[in-house]
Amino acid sequence: MSKRTEAYFRNVPMKPYDLLAEGLVVLLVVAVVVVVLAAVFSSPDYPTVRGEDVANRQPVAFVQTSANILAGNSSIQDYGPPYTSDTDNAQSLFGIAPANWLGVRNRIDPVRDFILTPLEQVAVLNHDVATALDTYEAASPDQQQTWVTAYLSVLDEATVVNGEVRVSPGDYGPVPTLMSGMLDLGRSGLLEGALESNAGLPFTLDFTRSLLFFQDDVYAGVAEKLNLLGDQWGISNETGRYPGAWWLWPYAFFYQIEPMSSSDNADLEVGAIMIGVFLILLLIPLIPVISWLPRWLRVHRVIWRGWYARSDGG
Amino acid sequence: MNVTRQAQRLLIDNLSLEDALPTRMPVYVSSVVYLFGVTTLSALIALVFTGVIMSLFGPVWYHDSNVGHFVNSLHFWSVQVFFGALVLHMVSKYLMAAWRDGRWKTWMVGALAFGVAVLTGLTGFLSQTNWDSQWIAVQAKDAVNALGVGAFFNTMDTGQVLTMHVVVMPLLLVLLVGVHLFFIRREGPVKPFQTEGRHEQAN
Numbered sequence: 062m063s064k065r066t067e068a069y070f071r072n073v074p075m076k077p078y079d080l081l082a083e084g085l086v087v088l089l090v091v092a093v094v095v096v097v098l099a100a101v102f103s104s105p106d107y108p109t110v111r112g113e114d115v116a117n118r119q120p121v122a123f124v125q126t127s128a129n130i131l132a133g134n135s136s137i138q139d140y141g142p143p144y145t146s147d148t149d150n151a152q153s154l155f156g157i158a159p160a161n162w163l164g165v166r167n168r169i170d171p172v173r174d175f176i177l178t179p180l181e182q183v184a185v186l187n188h189d190v191a192t193a194l195d196t197y198e199a200a201s202p203d204q205q206q207t208w209v210t211a212y213l214s215v216l217d218e219a220t221v222v223n224g225e226v227r228v229s230p231g232d233y234g235p236v237p238t239l240m241s242g243m244l245d246l247g248r249s250g251l252l253e254g255a256l257e258s259n260a261g262l263p264f265t266l267d268f269t270r271s272l273l274f275f276q277d278d279v280y281a282g283v284a285e286k287l288n289l290l291g292d293q294w295g296i297s298n299e300t301g302r303y304p305g306a307w308w309l310w311p312y313a314f315f316y317q318i319e320p321m322s323s324s325d326n327a328d329l330e331v332g333a334i335m336i337g338v339f340l341i342l343l344l345i346p347l348i349p350v351i352s353w354l355p356r357w358l359r360v361h362r363v364i365w366r367g368w369y370a371r372s373d374g375g
Numbered sequence: 376m377n378v379t380r381q382a383q384r385l386l387i388d389n390l391s392l393e394d395a396l397p398t399r400m401p402v403y404v405s406s407v408v409y410l411f412g413v414t415t416l417s418a419l420i421a422l423v424f425t426g427v428i429m430s431l432f433g434p435v436w437y438h439d440s441n442v443g444h445f446v447n448s449l450h451f452w453s454v455q456v457f458f459g460a461l462v463l464h465m466v467s468k469y470l471m472a473a474w475r476d477g478r479w480k481t482w483m484v485g486a487l488a489f490g491v492a493v494l495t496g497l498t499g500f501l502s503q504t505n506w507d508s509q510w511i512a513v514q515a516k517d518a519v520n521a522l523g524v525g526a527f528f529n530t531m532d533t534g535q536v537l538t539m540h541v542v543v544m545p546l547l548l549v550l551l552v553g554v555h556l557f558f559i560r561r562e563g564p565v566k567p568f569q570t571e572g573r574h575e576q577a578n
Contacts, residue, residue, distance in 0.1 A: 064387075066394055066563045069476070070401060073566065078400035084413055091417035091456060098455075099448035106438060106447070107506040143525045152521040159523030166526045266534025268512075273531070276513040284510050296514060300507060303451075306496060308458045328521035343486040346474035355472040356568060364471055365567040368403035372569060 107287070107300040112271070115279055116247025121219050122279055124226045127176060127243040128216060128236070129277070132209040135171040136277050144169040152329040159329070167269065175274050176243065179255035183242045190242035193235030200234065208234035224248075291316055311338065390561050397560075404564050408471070411464035412559075418457035419552065423545065425450040430541050434504045454496065461489060473565050481558040488551035495548055498540035501530055508533075 116123045129135065137144055141151035143166040151160035177194070184191035197205060212233040219228045226244065228237070246252050253271040261267075281290065289295045294313040299305030315321055315331040324330055345351055355361060362369055393399070428446050429437055436443035465485070468474075474482040500511050512530045519525045529535055 065389060065561065066391075069563060069566075074402045075399040076402045076404075078397055078404075080397050083410075084417070087410060087413045088417040088420060091414060091421060091453075095418075095421055095449055095452045095456060098452040099445060102448070102452070103444070104448035104451035105505075105507065106444065106503075109504070109506055109509055143520060143529075152517075160520050160525065162523050163526035167529065266537075267529070267532040269529060269531040272509060272512050280510055280513060283506070287506075289510055291514065296511060304455055306500065308462065308493060308496070326521070328518040332518055332522045339486075339490055342489075343483055345469065345486075346479035346482050352472065352474070355470050358470060360470040361472070361568055364406050364408050364467065365403050367405045368567050369569070371402075 102303070105300045105303045110275065110280065110283055111250070112247040112252030112274070113250040115275065116244055116252070119279070120221050120224070120226050120244055121216065122282075123244055123247050124219070124240045125213070125216050126275060126277070126279055127240055128209060128213050130171050130274070131176045131236070131239070132206065132213055133172060135175070135273075137169055137171045137273055143167045152326040154326055154329050154333055169270065169273070171273075174270055175256065176239075178258075179246055179252065180239055180242050182251075182255050182258065183246050187242060187245070189238055193238035193242070196235040197239060204234070208232070208236045212236045212240070292322070311335070390557065394560050394563070397563075401564060401566070403567050408463075408467035409564070411460050411467055414460035415457060415464050416552070416556075418453050418460055419548075421453040422450060422457060423549070425453060426541065426545070434502070434537070438505065454499065457492070458496070461492065465489065471565065472568070475565050476562075478558070478562050478565055481555060481562060484551055484555045484558060488548060488555055491544060491548045491551055495540065495544035498536045498544055501536040502533070502540045504533065512536075 112123075115126075139145060139147040139150050141147045141149070142160045142164050145168070146165055148158070148161045151158040177198075180190060180194050184194050197208075200208070211231055212228065215228045215231060216226075219226050221227070225241065243252075246255060252274070253268070256270040256274060257265045257268060259265060284290050284295065285293075287298075287300050289298055289300070291313075294310070294317065297306050297309040297313040312331065312335055315334050316327060321327040321330050341348065341351070425446055429443075429450060432440075432443060437447035438444070468482070468485075497511075497515065501508050501515070516525060516530045519528055519530055528539075
């Protein structure tokens with residue numbers, strides 16, 4: 062023993078012990094348990110939701126998503142840092158908005174990046190889309206907004222005929238053609254590639270734009286069916302009947318209660334609470350009352366019952 | 376100054392061979408709660424082992440191959456065992472007030488390791504490259520961005536989260552666990568309350 066442990070354990074009765082044997086036995090037991098659990102229950106692997114899937118199975122939802130983004134209704138449109146410059150929209154707590162500290166680091170213009178740029182790629186292959194895109198780009202912003210808003214207002218009653226999304230007649234300008242181009246892009250399976258197209262190709266590993274494209278309604282709809290929404294304790298759940306990240310229950314819990322459950326700053330508020338909780342956990346040895354509780358709770362009498370029985374008897 | 380001799384002295388004073396690989400233990404070390412830590416460590420070994428295999432074959436393998444999916448399942452259940460044992464370990468050490476007699480560093484490094492483990496788990500969920508990853512990426516980004524971390528950590532950048540999960544976070548976790556184990560072996564198991572004599576009230 063070292064001088065330190067020699068001094069600490071002086072007068073404490075010792076017993077024979079085999080650290081490596083104990084460790085190897087436990088490792089073996091854990092390995093067997095894990096193999097049995099994996100063999101019997103497998104693991105969740107719910108397939109990805111791709112643009113192709115949405116375009117083929119829910120063409121109206123696909124077009125609604127695209128038209129909403131074109132109309133400037135994307136939740137990223139005025140998100141604030143790190144995507145846009147609207148610092149007023151960053152979550153804040155007591156006037157402090159950490160999101161604004163480092164500013165825009167990954168600039169995203171949803172209308173341009175999610176719709177118009179991909180359509181420029183479609184336009185190379187489709188003359189109708191090229192003409193519609195020229196018309197749209199040449200129009201004033203007010204005219205563009207009028208067309209898209211009018212189109213969006215009738216999309217709820219849209220029907221799908223021979224794979225095409227049909228709406229009641231109206232003045233929508235080139236928007237139906239543009240949306241048809243987006244739908245074709247989705248069906249072709251090339252949407253994600255068009256969204257992530259950049260100088261880094263073919264080594265792009267950043268899927269920010271394609272993940273943000275469907276996050277508002279399409280992903281939320283899938284998540285609701287799978288019990289994964291925030292108000293369903295989402296992040297601590299798992300698809301199917303599998304245990305999820307249950308160790309995040311305390312984190313998910315704070316999203317369920319007021320004022321966080323109805324707050325626009327819930328992420329920052331819960332984040333601040335969890336940082337506080339973690340600091341308490343970290344500093345327990347130094348915090349009065351919390352560090353004294355174990356003695357008062359007396360569970361240690363159960364854990365060391367053999368020792369106490371021996372001491373009491375002696 | 377002889378650095379090697381200094382290192383020898385530091386080791387002799389703090390961690391003898393009997394401390395590092397003990398063949399004797401105080402008689403009060405006689406409860407199942409003393410197995411929670413080694414169970415956590417065993418699950419971590421299982422996680423590293425299965426994780427290395429998954430890294431060798433890449434993310435597509437554990438979706439398209441039965442063997443790959445089975446290894447993914449081993450990794451998944453190792454995570455569950457890891458956190459289960461870790462929570463039991465932390466709760467039992469709290470109830471034993473195991474930070475007494477100068478063991479506060481052991482507790483704090485363990486708590487830091489727990490925090491890093493949770494973040495490693497997050498990057499793991501983001502690296503699954505399935506629906507869960509999609510949904511968690513767009514959900515977690517709001518929390519990450521709100522805290523100002525989004526400026527340099529993007530939950531939707533698969534390249535970043537995968538390398539974080541496979542290299543950065545495990546290295547950090549293993550380093551902290553290593554320091555935690557060093558302190559544990561250096562100090563030995565804390566005495567039960569009543570045997571502490573005049574140190575009984577000390578934290």
